Amino acid sequence: MASKPMADAASWYCATILLALILFASIRENNSMPDNDPVRGAKHFVISRPCDEIYVVGEGETLHTISDKCSDPFIVERNPHIHDPDDVFPGLVIKITPSRP
Structure with a gap:
């Protein structure tokens, strides 16, 4: 039964990392737009x-x-x-x- 909490923790960790990557990519994309756009x-x-x-x-x-x-x-x-x-x-x-x- 110890594998269930470990799997939950791993999926939360993966979801957090994925969210951070998406936010980082969107911030980077917004900053790379030219000023005359x-x-x-x-x-x-x-x-x-x-x-x-x-x-x-x-x-x-x-x-x-x-x-x-x-x-x-x-x-x-x-x-x-x-x-x-x-x-x-x-x-x-x-x-x-x-x-x-």
Whole structure:
């Protein structure tokens, strides 16, 4: 009967090793993607062209940081769909009109 607990331990060990290998492979694959790969999503697009007329808010951004980055101090006035300037979330689409060229 001692072989049953040993077999259970061996299968848990194998499952843990397999899971670790899968996670390692996926992390390595994500890190090997080139920086100009469009598959990374809209966040990469926003970083490469931050002040297009149509701007998609990214993770961790506020209207203040976007205003500073894009030189548009009148974001709230030009976007009537923003009712609360503190309620800005990733994916929100806003219009940007830079005040300087």
